[in-house]
Amino acid sequence: MNYSANPERQPVGDVRHIDPQGAYQPPPRPAAPWIFEDQIAANRRGTFLLMFVFTLFLVGIVWAVSHIYDPGSAYLLAGVAAVVAFFLSFFSFYNSDKIVLSMSGAVEATKEDYPFLINTLEGLTLAAGMSNVPKAYIIFDSAPNAFATGRDPEHAAVAVTTGLLEKLNRYQLEGVLAHELSHVADRDILLSTVAAVMVGTIVLLSDWVLRSMWYGGGRRRRSSRDGGGNALLLIIALVAIILAPIIAKLLQLALSRRREYLADAHAIKLTRYPDGLAGALEVIANDTEPLEVANKATAHLYISNPLHEHGGWLNSLFDTHPPILERIARLRRM
Amino acid sequence: MGPALIVVIVLVVLIILFIIMTYNRLVSLREQVRNSWSQIDVQLKRRHDLIPNLVETVKGYAAHESKTLEAVIAARNAAMGAQSMGDRQQAENMLTGTLRSLFAVAEAYPNLKANENFMMLQEELSGTEGKIAYSRQHYNDVVNVYNAAIKMFPASMIAGSSGFTQEQYFQMEDGERSVPTVSFNG
Numbered sequence: 001m002n003y004s005a006n007p008e009r010q011p012v013g014d015v016r017h018i019d020p021q022g023a024y025q026p027p028p029r030p031a032a033p034w035i036f037e038d039q040i041a042a043n044r045r046g047t048f049l050l051m052f053v054f055t056l057f058l059v060g061i062v063w064a065v066s067h068i069y070d071p072g073s074a075y076l077l078a079g080v081a082a083v084v085a086f087f088l089s090f091f092s093f094y095n096s097d098k099i100v101l102s103m104s105g106a107v108e109a110t111k112e113d114y115p116f117l118i119n120t121l122e123g124l125t126l127a128a129g130m131s132n133v134p135k136a137y138i139i140f141d142s143a144p145n146a147f148a149t150g151r152d153p154e155h156a157a158v159a160v161t162t163g164l165l166e167k168l169n170r171y172q173l174e175g176v177l178a179h180e181l182s183h184v185a186d187r188d189i190l191l192s193t194v195a196a197v198m199v200g201t202i203v204l205l206s207d208w209v210l211r212s213m214w215y216g217g218g219r220r221r222r223s224s225r226d227g228g229g230n231a232l233l234l235i236i237a238l239v240a241i242i243l244a245p246i247i248a249k250l251l252q253l254a255l256s257r258r259r260e261y262l263a264d265a266h267a268i269k270l271t272r273y274p275d276g277l278a279g280a281l282e283v284i285a286n287d288t289e290p291l292e293v294a295n296k297a298t299a300h301l302y303i304s305n306p307l308h309e310h311g312g313w314l315n316s317l318f319d320t321h322p323p324i325l326e327r328i329a330r331l332r333r334m
Numbered sequence: 335m336g337p338a339l340i341v342v343i344v345l346v347v348l349i350i351l352f353i354i355m356t357y358n359r360l361v362s363l364r365e366q367v368r369n370s371w372s373q374i375d376v377q378l379k380r381r382h383d384l385i386p387n388l389v390e391t392v393k394g395y396a397a398h399e400s401k402t403l404e405a406v407i408a409a410r411n412a413a414m415g416a417q418s419m420g421d422r423q424q425a426e427n428m429l430t431g432t433l434r435s436l437f438a439v440a441e442a443y444p445n446l447k448a449n450e451n452f453m454m455l456q457e458e459l460s461g462t463e464g465k466i467a468y469s470r471q472h473y474n475d476v477v478n479v480y481n482a483a484i485k486m487f488p489a490s491m492i493a494g495s496s497g498f499t500q501e502q503y504f505q506m507e508d509g510e511r512s513v514p515t516v517s518f519n520g
Binding site for chain 2: 116119122123126127272277333
């Protein structure tokens with residue numbers, strides 16, 4: 001199969017023996033003058049805040065739930081939860097990129113199979129003055145989309161779907177890659193990737209607790225002889241559990257919507273060609289195929305909302321991305 | 335020690351601190367300029383390295399296009415020998431032009447166009463030309479910041495007395511993004 005970015009292009013074979021002088025080794029590069037330092041600092045602060053809130057939330061849920069089942073050991077269980085959440089935070093800080101990539105079924109792209117993708121990514125990091133080329137990943141899905149992940153530019157990865165490579169021309173693909181690279185340079189990826197893992201955990205956990213209460217909790221509660229104090233706690237627990245996914249969602253939104261405009265603008269600083277990214281967004285907007293590997297936890301990572309939940313003002317309140325038409329209009333004005 | 339003396343001392347210290355900081359900033363900017371220049375250099379060398387292989391491949395299919403091939407080799411040798419910035423710009427532009435005509439000539443040889451080795455060389459060359467353009471863009475950005483920094487007062491006084499001079503931009507034609515001319519007559 002041919003996953004080239006241009007329908008006219010033919011698949012390209014092995015390029016390893018082209019360079020008789022040995023491996024290509026670029027010297028260290030100067031820092032990019034256009035990266036906003038305060039943006040990076042804000043993202044780092046946001047990540048730690050998120051980890052803190054996440055820990056607090058997990059402890060709260062465990063404490064409330066254990067009060068229902070076994071009030072005696074509530075504090076002990078909450079303590080255990082605190083330790084677990086703490087380690088989970090650190091684990092997701094260092095491994096969230098791998099988790100997100102494997103959740104999306106992404107495989108690493110090689111230069112032999114995807115020379116244009118790799119060359120463009122290398123070129124854009126030159127233009128950005130970044131010292132490290134992010135790893136490229138491929139998602140085998142015909143819906144055109146892309147995301148970036150990793151905790152810093154040294155451990156970054158950009159993933160694109162095969163649909164993106166098939167449906168975009170080279171300038172459009174360049175625009176998308178530049179957009180993703182801007183997320184890498186501004187450290188948006190750290191915050192959004194950690195958020196993806198934590199929101200995923202919270203949603204999963206509250207789902208699980210809610211279900212177990214539905215089937216087993218009610219019966220046990222009635223058999224216990226506790227007074228009105230516990231009924232109040234039960235209500236708190238229920239509210240917390242129901243609110244958990246909503247809070248998680250709102251948290252995610254705060255992170256992603258404004259960043260998209262910023263990354264679009266930075267992308268144009270790299271490519272100097274607004275029509276490329278604008279055209280790419282048009283292709284993506286007109287594509288109605290849903291991305292099968294995306295879910296509620298990873299939706300905000302993508303260049304365009306992969307879930308296609310459109311319509312209604314309430315829905316737009318919960319959008320992870322600004323309306324794509326508005327983004328295209330802004331790009332066309334540049 | 336009178337208060338006037340203290341004020342004078344504080345002022346002198348502040349001025350010295352300002353000079354040191356400005357000087358260091360200019361040094362770091364100049365370093366960035368040199369560093370980003372070496373990025374262009376890497377890509378230009380990479381292009382030079384790819385050419386012998388390309389010429390050999392084309393020779394196998396289109397031996398009687400020797401004029402075009404010789405032009406490419408001559409342009410490559412000239413580009414590798416060029417020293418000053420101006421000479422290099424000119425020689426590299428020349429090389430870009432000859433490469434373009436080589437690929438135009440190759441259009442007439444379907445067997446060559448279908449050759450695996452030729453295709454990957456073409457891909458690699460266009461990738462390298464892209465990287466030359468990207469690194470040139472970054473170099474010119476950095477030069478722009480540096481040139482502005484040494485021109486602005488009061489840093490300009492420090493720059494002038496410690497040998498910071500304006501750096502040249504690196505200009506190259508890139509026809510890549512110009513509107514393609516499509517001919518419907520032939």
